[in-house]
Amino acid sequence: MSSRPPSFYYPAPRKQRFCSQCGTPITCLTPPDDNRVRAVCEACGAVHYQNPRNVVGVLATWEDKILLCRRAIQPRRNKWTLPAGFMELGETTAQGAMRETQEEAGARIELGALYTIIDVPHVDQVHFFYLGRALSDELFPGPESTEAGFYHPQDIPWNDLAFRTVATTLQHYVEDARVGIFPVRHYAIPMPLSE
C-alpha cells in the first residue's frame, strides 16, 4: 500500500470508542459486581478500566542552584518546569524520575529522597518529585526542552512556571532549605485552575 501514514497524535483520548481486544464498538454500562459505569465490550466481554497516571520528576541542585527546564512542547510551551514526565511501565517512580531528568535536561544526577507527593484529581494524576544532586553542571537539553539551567532560588521565574505542582514543590524547597530539613510533603492541588 502506498497510502501515507497519518500524523500521529498523542496521547489517544481517554474516552474509548472501540474494544482494544476485538475492535467492537464500546458499550458504557456498570458490569456485574461493580459499582460504576465502565467501557465494556458486549461482544467479547472485556471490561476496560481507566486509572489515574503518575508524573515523576526531580528537584536537582548544583551547589545552591536548582535545575529548571523550559518546555519546548505543549502544554505550557515556553514555561519553566522541573524535569518530569509520565511514569512508564516496568519502572519505579525513582527510575522514572531519573529517566525524565536525563531526557529533558541531559543532567547526570544522584537521586535523593522522595520529597513531594501531590494529588491532582481534576486531571487524574499523582505527581512525585524527588530531591537530587547534579554530579556536574553540564546539561544537554533534549527535544522537549528549549533550554535548561541551574538557577539561584532568587532567580526562579515564579510567574512563568508550567504547573502548580512544580511551583509548590519549589516553594516548599526554598522554605525547607532555610532550615536544611526536607520532610516528605504530601498534599492535593485544589480543583479550580487547570494543572
Add this chain to the structure above:
Amino acid sequence: MSSRPPSFYYPAPRKQRFCSQCGTPITCLTPPDDNRVRAVCEACGAVHYQNPRNVVGVLATWEDKILLCRRAIQPRRNKWTLPAGFMELGETTAQGAMRETQEEAGARIELGALYTIIDVPHVDQVHFFYLGRALSDELFPGPESTEAGFYHPQDIPWNDLAFRTVATTLQHYVEDARVGIFPVRHYAIPMPLSE
C-alpha cells in the same frame, strides 16, 4: 437480537490489539519524537500509552487492633489484606483509600496521614497506604471480602497475607507503634516474587 451477553472479564489485558478510537488493528512502533515502542494506529494516528496503576488502602485501627479483610476474590482469595484497591479517575489517593475501606470492610473511619508509598514495578503498580482510626468497631464487609475484623498485632496472620505491600506495611506499623512515631516510608518491592 436474542444473543446472550458474554461473561464479562476484567480487567481487559494490558496488550491492546485494536485502536480504541477507530477499531483498526494496532501496529507496534516507535512514534516520531518518542523513544520506545507504543501501540499506535496507522489509520487514525492515535498513539496509545500504558502507564502504571495506583493501589490505595488504609491501615485502620480500633483501640490497639488493626482492621484486616479476608479476600473473597482472586488474586489471593482467602488471604488476608488491608482494605485497598485501584485508584479511580477523579479521586485523590486519600479519597480512593477511604472508598476502598468502605467497600471492602464497611468501616467508618477517620483518615490519618499517608504512611507507606511502595513501588511494585514488576506488576506496574505503586501502592499507597494511609493510617486511619475506626470510629466504631462495627464492620459490614462487602462482596470482595468474606470477613473483616480488628486484630491485635500478635494475631496478625503473617503467613496468610495476600500481598507483600500489605505485609511490609504491617511490619513497619507494628515496629513504629512501639515508639509511637509513624514516619512516611517509601520503598520498592524487589522483583522475584509476584505481587
